[in-house]
Amino acid sequence: MSDYLNADGSVRRDSVLRAEIAFNGKERDLYWVARYVTQSLDAYLDSRLARGHGVTTRPQAYRGLDNAGPLFLAATGTPFLFTRRHTSTGKISYSCESLTAIYRHLHHQAGIENGSASAARRTFAVNLRRSGVDLDTIRRLLGLSLSAVKRIVDSDPVRLGAIVARVI
Structure with missing residues (x-):
């Protein structure tokens, strides 16, 4: 969650896609600058909060969502499961x-x-x-x-x- 939101609930402009969740295991920059993307994500986060998925006891921080949790959750409110694989060249890949x-x-x-x-x-x-x-x-x-x-x-x-x- 903290990859997208600041503690005050505002959208971070610059962020990082962490290596542990990148498809190729490499960190890279993320920029939350497209208005239609942030509007869609905000609507998604509102729906998560309404369903009680990933909420925290600190409602004033991160729009009431757990900042340590993932930005996206499955429909059940649980984190998506990633599979770590080694490619034929020996590199690590996630899917x-x-x-x-x-x-x-x-x-x-x-x-x-x-x-x-x-x-x-x-x-x-x-x-x-x-x-x-x-x-x-x-x-x-x-x-x-x-x-x-x-x-x-x-x-x-x-x-x-x-x-x-x-x-x-």
Whole structure:
């Protein structure tokens, strides 16, 4: 909770995605600056408080929610369970099948075929690059290696189409 809220209940502008909950085990910066995101999260936190999920005995702090608890809880009010895995290259990776199912459902509702967290990261990276953001900044925001970011942005179909259009 304290990754999103200050003790007075205001939204933190800058935060960190901690290594222990990152999909690739690497810490990276988070910025709570998009109004539609913070409005949605605030509505979610209001509903959690109304259901009594993750509340504290100190109602004046963190909007009455336990600051040591996770920002997101399952519908039952319990924390999501993450599975820690070792990849074939020996790196540590985290996954949560419940959250993956939620992402799939949200993408389906939005009419996005084959939507995934990876596809969202790819879209974010490509849009940043199209806007002129340098690769190292994109790498820091996504918590990926520079080579992974290069692979993502170099496969931008719009950029590749523009190259073909200039040649033909």
